[in-house]
Amino acid sequence: MPKRRLAMVSGLAALFMALPASAQTGSAPYDTNIDFQQFRPAPGPYNFFTVQGSRVEGRTALSLGAWANYAYRPLTIFDANCPSAVNDSGCTIGAVRSRPIEHLATLNLLVGVTLANRILLSVDLPLTVETGQAVERSSGRPVLDASSTVQSQSAGGLGDPRIEAKVRLAGSGLTGAGLAVSGFVTVPIGQSAGAGDHFVADHSATFGGRLIGEYRRGRFAVALNLGALGRPSTLTLFSTEVGTRLTWGAAVGFDISTRLAVMAEGFGASDLSSALQNNNAEVLAGARYRFNDLTFTAGGGSGVLRGAGSPVARAFLGVSWAPYRVDNDSDGVGDNVDRCPTEAEDADGYEDDDGCPEVDNDGDGIHDAADRCPDQPEDRDNFQDSDGCPDLDNDNDGVPDGYDTCPREPEDRDGDHDEDGCPDNDRDRDGVPDDRDRCPGEPEDTDGFRDEDGCPDPDNDGDGIPDAEDQCSDQAGPASGHGCPAQSADRDRDGVPDQSDRCPEQAETVNGVDDADGCPEQAAPSLAQIVGDQIQVTGTVNFSRSRDGIEGDESFRVLESVLTILRTHPEIARVEVQGHTDNVGNAERNTALSERRAEAVRRWLVEHGIEAGRITARGFGPARPIESNSSDAGRARNRRVEFLILPATP
Numbered sequence: 001m002p003k004r005r006l007a008m009v010s011g012l013a014a015l016f017m018a019l020p021a022s023a024q025t026g027s028a029p030y031d032t033n034i035d036f037q038q039f040r041p042a043p044g045p046y047n048f049f050t051v052q053g054s055r056v057e058g059r060t061a062l063s064l065g066a067w068a069n070y071a072y073r074p075l076t077i078f079d080a081n082c083p084s085a086v087n088d089s090g091c092t093i094g095a096v097r098s099r100p101i102e103h104l105a106t107l108n109l110l111v112g113v114t115l116a117n118r119i120l121l122s123v124d125l126p127l128t129v130e131t132g133q134a135v136e137r138s139s140g141r142p143v144l145d146a147s148s149t150v151q152s153q154s155a156g157g158l159g160d161p162r163i164e165a166k167v168r169l170a171g172s173g174l175t176g177a178g179l180a181v182s183g184f185v186t187v188p189i190g191q192s193a194g195a196g197d198h199f200v201a202d203h204s205a206t207f208g209g210r211l212i213g214e215y216r217r218g219r220f221a222v223a224l225n226l227g228a229l230g231r232p233s234t235l236t237l238f239s240t241e242v243g244t245r246l247t248w249g250a251a252v253g254f255d256i257s258t259r260l261a262v263m264a265e266g267f268g269a270s271d272l273s274s275a276l277q278n279n280n281a282e283v284l285a286g287a288r289y290r291f292n293d294l295t296f297t298a299g300g301g302s303g304v305l306r307g308a309g310s311p312v313a314r315a316f317l318g319v320s321w322a323p324y325r326v327d328n329d330s331d332g333v334g335d336n337v338d339r340c341p342t343e344a345e346d347a348d349g350y351e352d353d354d355g356c357p358e359v360d361n362d363g364d365g366i367h368d369a370a371d372r373c374p375d376q377p378e379d380r381d382n383f384q385d386s387d388g389c390p391d392l393d394n395d396n397d398g399v400p401d402g403y404d405t406c407p408r409e410p411e412d413r414d415g416d417h418d419e420d421g422c423p424d425n426d427r428d429r430d431g432v433p434d435d436r437d438r439c440p441g442e443p444e445d446t447d448g449f450r451d452e453d454g455c456p457d458p459d460n461d462g463d464g465i466p467d468a469e470d471q472c473s474d475q476a477g478p479a480s481g482h483g484c485p486a487q488s489a490d491r492d493r494d495g496v497p498d499q500s501d502r503c504p505e506q507a508e509t510v511n512g513v514d515d516a517d518g519c520p521e522q523a524a525p526s527l528a529q530i531v532g533d534q535i536q537v538t539g540t541v542n543f544s545r546s547r548d549g550i551e552g553d554e555s556f557r558v559l560e561s562v563l564t565i566l567r568t569h570p571e572i573a574r575v576e577v578q579g580h581t582d583n584v585g586n587a588e589r590n591t592a593l594s595e596r597r598a599e600a601v602r603r604w605l606v607e608h609g610i611e612a613g614r615i616t617a618r619g620f621g622p623a624r625p626i627e628s629n630s631s632d633a634g635r636a637r638n639r640r641v642e643f644l645i646l647p648a649t650p
Contacts, residue, residue: 222250224248228244
């Protein structure tokens with residue numbers, strides 16, 4: 001099969017097939033209304049060179065830009081040798097036939113404005129100058145004058161303006177992933193401005209769009225653009241067809257400092273055919289420096305695929321202006337210091353300088369909109385926890401819950417222990433409620449005689465001898481008989497009259513076992529005994545919960561045993577009643593409670609005949625545990641009353 005000699009058009013090498021070399025006359029497809037400028041700077045701030053980022057912010061935020069770029073030899077026509085007359089398969093590159101565009105320079109003037117927080121509208125106005133060889137339309141060869149000198153051509157003027165809108169769909173574009181989409185249209189006025197005949201403007205409007213993805217983390221940023229550029233009709237330059245094409249771009253950037261960044265990107269277009277002349281791509285690298293509201297960008301690169309429009313080399317320089325103090329969310333906090341530039345600060349007087357809305361100022365889990373106390377955290381004590389206010393005094397009795405022994409019961413303010421926050425329905429702590437206590441200010445002596453009326457009965461039998469000194473407090477008797485009738489003497493002073501005492505010469509051991517017979521029980525264990533410097537008790541003195549009222553039969557049996565020891569051992573000059581608690585609750589309140597309980601025991605002993613000067617009381621609270629407080633059993637052991645024998649006062 002005979003070979004044909006063709007013309008091929010390229011930016012870097014043979015990529016475009018044209019007509020056979022033998023076709024020196026006649027008409028050939030040679031459309032010059034094709035814009036071969038591949039470099040379109042990305043409009044607006046926060047982008048790379050031609051690759052766009054996803055960030056769009058501010059309202060009516062203005063940005064301006066001017067970018068100049070120079071491309072060397074973006075369009076060359078080569079000879080080509082093709083083995084087939086049917087198709088272009090197997091063509092090889094020959095010599096350069098002509099260079100329609102030797103030098104191509106464009107100044108892009110850009111203006112952008114954000115119509116809303118996510119929408120950017122921009123206009124790109126290109127001013128282009130190009131020079132190259134004048135080319136014969138029929139052969140693609142240079143035009144020669146009479147002296148065979150190659151004629152040149154040049155043109156300059158307004159290219160096709162581009163109007164573009166970009167919408168941020170997801171993410172802020174500041175950090176993490178961001179997604180945006182853009183669409184554009186060009187206005188075909190370039191040809192009417194004198195540039196339409198020399199490859200710098202299309203003869204009709206073009207349109208297109210792109211999907212923009214971006215990811216930023218720390219100082220690094222990457223972006224990917226995928227889109228399309230459409231033409232209403234396909235243009236032809238020899239065998240090269242320029243119609244609707246897919247476009248792409250990818251970029252990476254690194255912030256060296258807050259002012260200086262370096263970037264690299266690649267971009268191109270393809271009609272997805274196997275004809276390499278219809279596929280172009282470039283790689284660029286450069287740096288960007290910001291000074292206040294101005295940003296300067298410079299860089300260069302080269303074509304890497306041989307499609308028409310890819311230059312041998314390209315250089316560019318750009319300057320942009322955008323107010324550095326942009327306030328995208330219009331909250332009064334500039335984006336340069338706004339931690340949430342796309343979310344408006346709620347300006348509620350709480351951390352308003354960070355630019356972020358604080359939906360829960362006090363961090364109590366209740367949103368400020370429903371929080372009656374947005375700056376004070378709810379105390380979460382199961383009392384009105386849904387209103388967001390700390391309830392420092394749940395029962396509103398004037399005693400803060402931290403000091404209130406009864407935080408859900410209001411103090412009755414009757415002058416009796418009003419500081420503990422508990423209603424005192426038993427002011428004298430005698431176990432008889434005040435509403436039934438005939439003597440609410442005087443404790444019942446609890447001696448088995450009219451104990452239900454709440455009044456102390458100092459002389460039960462009315463014989464004029466106080467019960468504390470009356471050996472027969474329930475039987476009237478003369479003072480000479482220590483308050484006992486003659487027949488009721490008590491020689492062993494164990495409280496059992498001799499007439500009823502089976503052992504009148506031996507004192508009863510008061511231990512809860514046959515105490516009425518007057519005889520000591522040798523086999524039964526005593527509830528109290530002298531051990532060293534203590535009167536040790538084997539039972540427990542119990543009190544009302546969080547109170548100092550003595551309760552329980554065992555408690556009184558223990559105290560009666562201690563009473564017997566004190567009565568029968570006059571050599572014990574002084575005893576200190578010591579109160580102890582566990583560590584549950586406030587230590588200060590526990591200490592005060594232990595003091596009141598020790599005083600209650602001291603008072604009981606005095607009321608039952610022990611001289612007041614022999615007994616003192618002291619509370620230690622949780623300070624002296626005898627077991628670990630980590631278990632219920634240990635805490636129970638630590639709640640105790642001890643009796644310390646003190647030396648006689650010198």
